[in-house]
Amino acid sequence: MKKLFLLSFALLGFAFASSGQTISENALGLRLGDSDGLGAEISYQRALGDNNRLELDFGWRDGNNYNAFKLTGLYQWVWVLDGSFNWYAGVGGGIASFDGKNVLDGESETALFAAGDIGIEYNFDIPLQLSLDFRPELGFGDFRDDLDFDIALGIRYQF
Template sequence: MKNIFLTTALIVGTAFATQAQDISKNALGLRLGDNDGFGGEISYQRGLGDNNRLELDLGFRNNDDYDAFKLVGLYQWVWNIEGGFNWYAGVGGGIGSYSADRGPGFNDEDGTFLLAAGDIGIEYNFDIPLQLALDFRPEIYFGDEFRDDDFGPDLALSIRYRF
Protein backbone atom coordinates (compact mmCIF):
# COMPACT_ATOMS: atom_id res chain seq x y z
CA MET A 1 0.00 0.00 0.00
CA LYS A 2 2.87 2.37 0.84
CA ASN A 3 4.46 1.69 -2.55
CA ILE A 4 1.24 2.48 -4.42
CA PHE A 5 0.82 5.76 -2.53
CA LEU A 6 4.49 6.71 -3.03
CA THR A 7 4.38 5.86 -6.74
CA THR A 8 1.17 7.86 -7.25
CA ALA A 9 2.62 10.86 -5.40
CA LEU A 10 5.79 10.69 -7.52
CA ILE A 11 3.82 10.55 -10.80
CA VAL A 12 1.53 13.44 -9.83
CA GLY A 13 4.49 15.52 -8.62
CA THR A 14 6.39 14.89 -11.86
CA ALA A 15 3.36 15.84 -13.95
CA PHE A 16 3.05 19.19 -12.18
CA ALA A 17 6.79 19.86 -12.34
CA THR A 18 7.07 19.18 -16.09
CA GLN A 19 4.33 21.57 -17.21
CA ALA A 20 5.83 24.49 -19.09
CA GLN A 21 5.30 27.80 -17.33
CA ASP A 22 5.26 31.25 -18.84
CA ILE A 23 5.85 33.43 -15.79
CA SER A 24 7.51 36.74 -16.53
CA LYS A 25 10.21 38.05 -14.27
CA ASN A 26 8.22 41.32 -13.97
CA ALA A 27 4.79 42.58 -15.01
CA LEU A 28 3.33 46.05 -14.43
CA GLY A 29 -0.15 47.33 -15.18
CA LEU A 30 -3.65 48.03 -13.92
CA ARG A 31 -6.12 45.87 -12.01
CA LEU A 32 -9.63 47.21 -12.58
CA GLY A 33 -12.30 46.08 -10.14
CA ASP A 34 -14.73 47.60 -7.70
CA ASN A 35 -14.12 46.57 -4.10
CA ASP A 36 -14.93 49.15 -1.42
CA GLY A 37 -14.62 52.05 -3.83
CA PHE A 38 -11.14 51.05 -4.97
CA GLY A 39 -12.06 50.97 -8.64
CA GLY A 40 -8.51 50.72 -9.96
CA GLU A 41 -5.19 49.50 -8.64
CA ILE A 42 -1.64 49.77 -9.87
CA SER A 43 -0.47 46.16 -10.07
CA TYR A 44 3.07 44.73 -10.06
CA GLN A 45 4.04 41.06 -10.32
CA ARG A 46 7.50 39.66 -9.59
CA GLY A 47 8.34 36.10 -10.64
CA LEU A 48 9.99 34.15 -7.84
CA GLY A 49 10.41 30.78 -9.53
CA ASP A 50 9.05 28.55 -12.24
CA ASN A 51 5.55 28.41 -10.80
CA ASN A 52 5.22 31.12 -8.12
CA ARG A 53 5.29 34.89 -7.89
CA LEU A 54 4.58 37.89 -5.71
CA GLU A 55 1.87 40.41 -6.62
CA LEU A 56 1.60 43.90 -5.11
CA ASP A 57 -1.47 46.06 -5.74
CA LEU A 58 -1.88 49.70 -4.69
CA GLY A 59 -5.42 51.04 -4.82
CA PHE A 60 -6.45 54.58 -4.06
CA ARG A 61 -9.65 56.59 -4.03
CA ASN A 62 -10.24 60.32 -3.82
CA ASN A 63 -13.65 61.95 -4.14
CA ASP A 64 -15.76 64.57 -2.34
CA ASP A 65 -16.56 62.49 0.74
CA TYR A 66 -14.07 59.62 0.80
CA ASP A 67 -10.27 59.36 0.58
CA ALA A 68 -8.50 56.03 0.94
CA PHE A 69 -5.58 53.85 -0.08
CA LYS A 70 -4.98 50.12 0.16
CA LEU A 71 -1.78 48.10 -0.39
CA VAL A 72 -2.18 44.34 -0.87
CA GLY A 73 0.58 41.73 -1.23
CA LEU A 74 -0.16 38.23 -2.50
CA TYR A 75 1.94 35.10 -2.89
CA GLN A 76 0.64 33.16 -5.92
CA TRP A 77 1.09 29.68 -7.33
CA VAL A 78 0.68 29.43 -11.12
CA TRP A 79 -0.33 26.36 -13.16
CA ASN A 80 -0.33 26.12 -16.94
CA ILE A 81 -3.60 25.12 -18.62
CA GLU A 82 -2.45 25.16 -22.24
CA GLY A 83 -0.31 27.48 -24.33
CA GLY A 84 -0.44 30.97 -22.86
CA PHE A 85 -3.36 30.19 -20.51
CA ASN A 86 -2.54 29.85 -16.82
CA TRP A 87 -4.63 29.67 -13.70
CA TYR A 88 -3.39 30.78 -10.32
CA ALA A 89 -4.27 30.87 -6.65
CA GLY A 90 -2.72 32.77 -3.78
CA VAL A 91 -2.91 34.15 -0.28
CA GLY A 92 -1.77 37.40 1.27
CA GLY A 93 -2.61 40.44 3.26
CA GLY A 94 -2.53 44.19 3.27
CA ILE A 95 -2.95 47.50 4.99
CA GLY A 96 -5.03 50.56 4.25
CA SER A 97 -6.11 53.95 5.47
CA TYR A 98 -9.34 55.89 4.95
CA SER A 99 -10.87 59.25 5.73
CA ALA A 100 -14.61 59.84 5.28
CA ASP A 101 -16.28 63.27 5.28
CA ARG A 102 -19.96 62.39 5.06
CA GLY A 103 -21.22 65.96 5.09
CA PRO A 104 -23.17 68.13 7.55
CA GLY A 105 -24.97 66.24 10.30
CA PHE A 106 -22.80 63.12 10.00
CA ASN A 107 -19.73 62.06 11.96
CA ASP A 108 -16.48 62.18 10.02
CA GLU A 109 -14.45 58.97 10.24
CA ASP A 110 -10.87 58.06 9.61
CA GLY A 111 -8.68 55.12 10.46
CA THR A 112 -6.49 52.31 9.33
CA PHE A 113 -7.24 48.66 8.70
CA LEU A 114 -5.52 45.36 8.02
CA LEU A 115 -6.81 42.71 5.67
CA ALA A 116 -6.33 39.05 4.82
CA ALA A 117 -6.93 38.02 1.22
CA GLY A 118 -7.20 34.99 -0.99
CA ASP A 119 -6.92 35.04 -4.77
CA ILE A 120 -7.92 32.77 -7.65
CA GLY A 121 -7.84 33.65 -11.33
CA ILE A 122 -7.09 32.87 -14.94
CA GLU A 123 -4.68 34.72 -17.24
CA TYR A 124 -3.52 34.73 -20.82
CA ASN A 125 0.01 35.70 -21.83
CA PHE A 126 0.13 36.87 -25.45
CA ASP A 127 3.15 36.37 -27.73
CA ILE A 128 3.75 40.10 -27.35
CA PRO A 129 4.62 41.26 -23.79
CA LEU A 130 0.98 41.64 -22.74
CA GLN A 131 -1.00 39.80 -20.08
CA LEU A 132 -4.78 39.81 -19.49
CA ALA A 133 -6.19 38.31 -16.30
CA LEU A 134 -9.52 37.89 -14.54
CA ASP A 135 -9.46 37.12 -10.84
CA PHE A 136 -11.57 36.92 -7.69
CA ARG A 137 -10.02 38.19 -4.43
CA PRO A 138 -12.12 37.90 -1.25
CA GLU A 139 -10.84 40.15 1.56
CA ILE A 140 -11.51 40.08 5.31
CA TYR A 141 -10.89 43.36 7.19
CA PHE A 142 -9.55 43.88 10.71
CA GLY A 143 -9.22 47.09 12.69
CA ASP A 144 -11.28 50.25 12.38
CA GLU A 145 -14.82 50.14 11.05
CA PHE A 146 -13.77 50.31 7.40
CA ARG A 147 -16.77 48.21 6.35
CA ASP A 148 -19.92 47.28 8.21
CA ASP A 149 -19.56 43.54 7.51
CA ASP A 150 -15.71 43.18 7.48
CA PHE A 151 -15.83 41.26 4.16
CA GLY A 152 -15.19 42.51 0.65
CA PRO A 153 -15.44 40.35 -2.48
CA ASP A 154 -13.37 41.75 -5.33
CA LEU A 155 -13.70 40.68 -8.97
CA ALA A 156 -11.25 42.41 -11.32
CA LEU A 157 -9.85 42.48 -14.83
CA SER A 158 -6.11 43.15 -15.16
CA ILE A 159 -3.91 44.23 -18.01
CA ARG A 160 -0.13 44.18 -17.54
CA TYR A 161 3.02 44.78 -19.56
CA ARG A 162 5.45 41.86 -19.08
CA PHE A 163 9.20 42.44 -19.02
Protein backbone atom coordinates (compact mmCIF):
# COMPACT_ATOMS: atom_id res chain seq x y z
CA MET A 1 0.00 0.00 0.00
CA LYS A 2 2.83 2.36 0.84
CA LYS A 3 4.51 1.71 -2.54
CA LEU A 4 1.24 2.32 -4.38
CA PHE A 5 0.78 5.63 -2.55
CA LEU A 6 4.34 6.75 -3.40
CA LEU A 7 3.95 5.67 -7.03
CA SER A 8 0.62 7.54 -7.31
CA PHE A 9 2.13 10.64 -5.72
CA ALA A 10 5.14 10.54 -8.11
CA LEU A 11 2.90 10.08 -11.18
CA LEU A 12 0.64 12.97 -10.16
CA GLY A 13 3.68 15.16 -9.52
CA PHE A 14 5.11 14.30 -12.93
CA ALA A 15 1.76 15.02 -14.63
CA PHE A 16 1.47 18.46 -13.04
CA ALA A 17 5.13 19.28 -13.75
CA SER A 18 4.90 18.26 -17.41
CA SER A 19 1.74 20.31 -18.00
CA GLY A 20 3.41 23.55 -16.89
CA GLN A 21 4.53 25.91 -19.58
CA THR A 22 8.01 27.17 -20.09
CA ILE A 23 8.68 30.64 -21.36
CA SER A 24 12.06 31.71 -22.64
CA GLU A 25 14.50 32.93 -19.98
CA ASN A 26 15.47 35.94 -22.18
CA ALA A 27 14.25 37.39 -25.47
CA LEU A 28 15.73 40.36 -27.33
CA GLY A 29 14.46 41.99 -30.51
CA LEU A 30 12.27 44.69 -31.99
CA ARG A 31 8.71 45.81 -31.35
CA LEU A 32 7.49 47.32 -34.61
CA GLY A 33 4.60 49.70 -34.01
CA ASP A 34 3.68 53.35 -33.85
CA SER A 35 5.07 53.85 -30.32
CA ASP A 36 3.40 57.28 -30.16
CA GLY A 37 5.37 58.54 -33.15
CA LEU A 38 8.71 56.96 -32.22
CA GLY A 39 8.33 53.90 -34.45
CA ALA A 40 10.30 50.74 -33.68
CA GLU A 41 11.42 49.96 -30.15
CA ILE A 42 14.20 47.74 -28.85
CA SER A 43 12.43 45.10 -26.78
CA TYR A 44 13.79 42.84 -24.01
CA GLN A 45 11.88 40.18 -22.08
CA ARG A 46 13.13 38.49 -18.90
CA ALA A 47 11.31 35.54 -17.34
CA LEU A 48 10.53 36.00 -13.65
CA GLY A 49 8.84 32.63 -13.17
CA ASP A 50 7.10 29.86 -15.06
CA ASN A 51 4.29 32.08 -16.34
CA ASN A 52 5.31 35.71 -15.75
CA ARG A 53 7.97 38.03 -17.12
CA LEU A 54 9.20 41.59 -17.34
CA GLU A 55 9.27 43.39 -20.69
CA LEU A 56 11.31 46.56 -21.27
CA ASP A 57 10.91 48.56 -24.49
CA PHE A 58 13.03 51.54 -25.54
CA GLY A 59 12.20 53.77 -28.49
CA TRP A 60 13.89 56.94 -29.67
CA ARG A 61 13.79 59.40 -32.54
CA ASP A 62 16.50 61.86 -33.54
CA GLY A 63 15.25 64.32 -36.14
CA ASN A 64 16.09 67.77 -37.46
CA ASN A 65 13.45 69.44 -35.32
CA TYR A 66 13.34 67.30 -32.19
CA ASN A 67 14.79 64.43 -30.19
CA ALA A 68 12.54 62.09 -28.26
CA PHE A 69 12.71 58.85 -26.30
CA LYS A 70 10.27 56.55 -24.55
CA LEU A 71 11.02 53.81 -22.01
CA THR A 72 8.27 51.33 -21.11
CA GLY A 73 8.30 48.61 -18.45
CA LEU A 74 5.57 45.95 -18.24
CA TYR A 75 4.89 43.03 -15.92
CA GLN A 76 3.23 40.27 -17.97
CA TRP A 77 1.36 37.04 -17.26
CA VAL A 78 1.62 34.34 -19.96
CA TRP A 79 -0.89 31.52 -20.63
CA VAL A 80 -0.62 28.63 -23.09
CA LEU A 81 -3.26 28.52 -25.82
CA ASP A 82 -1.95 25.52 -27.74
CA GLY A 83 1.59 24.12 -27.72
CA SER A 84 3.93 26.99 -28.63
CA PHE A 85 1.07 29.47 -29.08
CA ASN A 86 0.57 31.73 -26.01
CA TRP A 87 -1.43 34.76 -25.02
CA TYR A 88 -0.38 37.33 -22.43
CA ALA A 89 -1.57 40.39 -20.56
CA GLY A 90 0.33 42.92 -18.51
CA VAL A 91 0.45 46.26 -16.73
CA GLY A 92 3.16 48.83 -16.24
CA GLY A 93 4.23 52.30 -17.18
CA GLY A 94 7.09 54.42 -18.31
CA ILE A 95 8.61 57.77 -19.09
CA ALA A 96 8.78 59.79 -22.31
CA SER A 97 10.85 62.87 -23.11
CA PHE A 98 10.65 65.37 -25.96
CA ASP A 99 13.38 67.90 -26.75
CA GLY A 100 12.39 70.42 -29.45
CA LYS A 101 15.28 71.93 -31.41
CA ASN A 102 13.54 74.36 -33.73
CA VAL A 103 9.93 73.87 -32.66
CA LEU A 104 8.26 74.88 -29.39
CA ASP A 105 11.09 77.41 -28.84
CA GLY A 106 13.51 74.63 -28.00
CA GLU A 107 11.44 73.41 -25.05
CA SER A 108 12.09 70.10 -23.36
CA GLU A 109 9.25 68.21 -21.76
CA THR A 110 8.95 64.94 -19.87
CA ALA A 111 5.85 62.88 -19.17
CA LEU A 112 4.98 59.73 -17.24
CA PHE A 113 2.43 57.22 -18.48
CA ALA A 114 0.57 54.11 -17.36
CA ALA A 115 0.28 51.23 -19.82
CA GLY A 116 -1.58 47.99 -20.28
CA ASP A 117 -0.75 45.20 -22.71
CA ILE A 118 -2.56 42.23 -24.24
CA GLY A 119 -1.27 40.05 -27.04
CA ILE A 120 -0.58 36.70 -28.64
CA GLU A 121 2.77 35.09 -29.43
CA TYR A 122 4.21 32.07 -31.16
CA ASN A 123 7.50 30.46 -30.09
CA PHE A 124 9.11 28.58 -32.97
CA ASP A 125 11.31 25.48 -32.55
CA ILE A 126 14.23 27.72 -33.51
CA PRO A 127 14.95 30.54 -31.00
CA LEU A 128 12.46 32.94 -32.64
CA GLN A 129 9.37 34.51 -31.14
CA LEU A 130 6.72 36.46 -33.08
CA SER A 131 4.07 38.44 -31.23
CA LEU A 132 1.21 40.81 -31.93
CA ASP A 133 0.06 43.06 -29.10
CA PHE A 134 -2.25 45.93 -28.28
CA ARG A 135 -1.03 48.53 -25.76
CA PRO A 136 -3.20 51.37 -24.44
CA GLU A 137 -1.21 54.14 -22.72
CA LEU A 138 -2.51 56.96 -20.52
CA GLY A 139 -0.10 59.90 -20.35
CA PHE A 140 0.42 62.39 -17.52
CA GLY A 141 2.36 65.48 -18.63
CA ASP A 142 2.30 68.62 -20.74
CA PHE A 143 2.89 67.10 -24.16
CA ARG A 144 1.44 63.67 -23.43
CA ASP A 145 -1.80 63.98 -21.46
CA ASP A 146 -4.14 61.73 -23.38
CA LEU A 147 -5.02 58.12 -24.10
CA ASP A 148 -3.03 56.51 -26.95
CA PHE A 149 -3.39 53.08 -28.49
CA ASP A 150 -0.50 51.17 -30.05
CA ILE A 151 -0.62 47.92 -32.03
CA ALA A 152 2.75 46.30 -32.76
CA LEU A 153 4.45 43.25 -34.19
CA GLY A 154 7.29 41.85 -32.06
CA ILE A 155 10.22 39.87 -33.45
CA ARG A 156 12.58 38.53 -30.78
CA TYR A 157 15.54 36.16 -30.49
CA GLN A 158 15.14 33.83 -27.49
CA PHE A 159 18.08 32.70 -25.38
